[in-house]
Amino acid sequence: MAHTPHPYYPLDLVLDHYVPNTYSMKDTLTLLFSTFGAITIGSIALSYQKRNSTIRGLGNQLTFLWFVMCGFIHFFLEGYFGIYHKTLAGDQSPLAQVWKEYALSDSRYLSSDSFVLIMERITAFAWGPLAFFTAYAQYHNKPARHIAQLIISLGQLYGCVLYYATTMVEGSPHCDPHPYYYYFYFGFFNIFWMIVPSILMHNSIKNLYRAMKAALAAEANSSKVKKSK
Amino acid sequence: MAHTPHPYYPLDLVLDHYVPNTYSMKDTLTLLFSTFGAITIGSIALSYQKRNSTIRGLGNQLTFLWFVMCGFIHFFLEGYFGIYHKTLAGDQSPLAQVWKEYALSDSRYLSSDSFVLIMERITAFAWGPLAFFTAYAQYHNKPARHIAQLIISLGQLYGCVLYYATTMVEGSPHCDPHPYYYYFYFGFFNIFWMIVPSILMHNSIKNLYRAMKAALAAEANSSKVKKSK
Numbered sequence: 001m002a003h004t005p006h007p008y009y010p011l012d013l014v015l016d017h018y019v020p021n022t023y024s025m026k027d028t029l030t031l032l033f034s035t036f037g038a039i040t041i042g043s044i045a046l047s048y049q050k051r052n053s054t055i056r057g058l059g060n061q062l063t064f065l066w067f068v069m070c071g072f073i074h075f076f077l078e079g080y081f082g083i084y085h086k087t088l089a090g091d092q093s094p095l096a097q098v099w100k101e102y103a104l105s106d107s108r109y110l111s112s113d114s115f116v117l118i119m120e121r122i123t124a125f126a127w128g129p130l131a132f133f134t135a136y137a138q139y140h141n142k143p144a145r146h147i148a149q150l151i152i153s154l155g156q157l158y159g160c161v162l163y164y165a166t167t168m169v170e171g172s173p174h175c176d177p178h179p180y181y182y183y184f185y186f187g188f189f190n191i192f193w194m195i196v197p198s199i200l201m202h203n204s205i206k207n208l209y210r211a212m213k214a215a216l217a218a219e220a221n222s223s224k225v226k227k228s229k
Numbered sequence: 230m231a232h233t234p235h236p237y238y239p240l241d242l243v244l245d246h247y248v249p250n251t252y253s254m255k256d257t258l259t260l261l262f263s264t265f266g267a268i269t270i271g272s273i274a275l276s277y278q279k280r281n282s283t284i285r286g287l288g289n290q291l292t293f294l295w296f297v298m299c300g301f302i303h304f305f306l307e308g309y310f311g312i313y314h315k316t317l318a319g320d321q322s323p324l325a326q327v328w329k330e331y332a333l334s335d336s337r338y339l340s341s342d343s344f345v346l347i348m349e350r351i352t353a354f355a356w357g358p359l360a361f362f363t364a365y366a367q368y369h370n371k372p373a374r375h376i377a378q379l380i381i382s383l384g385q386l387y388g389c390v391l392y393y394a395t396t397m398v399e400g401s402p403h404c405d406p407h408p409y410y411y412y413f414y415f416g417f418f419n420i421f422w423m424i425v426p427s428i429l430m431h432n433s434i435k436n437l438y439r440a441m442k443a444a445l446a447a448e449a450n451s452s453k454v455k456k457s458k
Contacts, residue, residue, distance in 0.1 A: 147434055165343075169346065
């Protein structure tokens with residue numbers, strides 16, 4: 001029986017519901033990066049109002065932008081995959097076309113791979129809302145900010161390590177071996193979720209540690225006072 | 230070509246290096262639970278010395294026991310799988326026989342499933358040492374205790390959710406459908422890593438939140454003092 005031809009790896013993957021994108025690669029990337037650009041401008045406009053209080057300096061501004069961007073990417077882009085994964089290979093909506101272009105570097109997104117599916121659903125519907133909450137908590141300097149930042153960053157880092165390692169341990173059979181797909185799509189597009197969460201975890205641990213140290217010292221002091229009474 | 234017969238699911242799984250256990254199921258479970266018993270006694274003896282300071286009351290004692298037990302299970306039992314997974318189906322060491330018995334409920338441990346392999350390696354070599362560190366930090370009431378507890382608990386919870394869901398979404402084809410294997414091995418043996426981490430995360434978040442709230446209040450106070458000078 002002949003199967004529908006498709007450009008994905010491994011070459012013997014069966015994707016009979018596949019329909020080629022109507023957008024070109026250039027269209028798809030333009031659509032994606034324009035959306036990222038609009039989110040960046042909105043986020044900077046918002047954080048600019050807190051430039052003298054909670055979002056002082058470039059590092060804090062980038063952190064705020066990061067969480068707003070993660071919120072959108074996780075909830076909408078990854079959420080779309082989490083819901084429509086079964087029919088994605090034949091879907092022509094703008095978000096589906098982005099996934100079909102990206103899947104050249106990882107066909108697990110079109111074959112409903114069970115690990116990718118569950119990890120993406122957790123990313124979309126747990127880390128997505130938590131990203132927006134973390135941005136909100138940073139904006140208003142809430143005590144929950146660094147707890148939320150630590151939780152989401154660890155979740156993202158663990159997810160990304162599993163994501164890379166589960167296909168690399170098999171020799172990356174799901175990726176078109178062309179360097180453009182392997183290094184740009186699979187490598188570059190995901191490496192952010194290794195680097196940034198590591199930095200932000202370090203930052204949150206430092207802040208939480210300082211607060212816990214002060215709390216333990218205060219506790220020790222108050223028990224000394226009690227004893228001397 | 231005829232393949233080596235084996236008792237694992239799915240029935241068409243090829244495990245040509247499979248050799249049946251020399252221990253009976255009863256032997257294997259006795260070995261396992263005796264080891265757990267010895268760890269429990271050692272842990273209680275250790276925590277008893279701190280019964281009036283850092284490990285007061287049953288809840289704290291059980292938490293200490295939990296982390297010591299997790300350290301041993303993650304590092305030794307799961308570490309063994311992480312290293313020897315390829316030859317496990319034909320391995321007759323005591324730890325291998327435990328895995329071959331358990332694999333009746335999840336053959337992914339004998340087929341080197343890429344998700345189970347990477348998740349178990351992270352559990353063994355990241356969460357294993359971190360479990361011992363968390364027990365140590367609790368014992369000595371270190372400021373890092375609740376940070377470590379939050380990190381390991383989230384890691385365990387995320388790993389366990391992925392572990393259950395990745396096979397359940399496919400209809401649990403890797404498990405012997407007999408209720409003993411499905412509910413006792415696959416269900417009962419793992420559900421601890423859903424329940425306990427959830428409770429411990431809640432406990433850590435509460436403690437960290439209180440400390441961050443106090444830290445932010447102290448900061449606000451000191452900036453008021455500065456302003457009034």
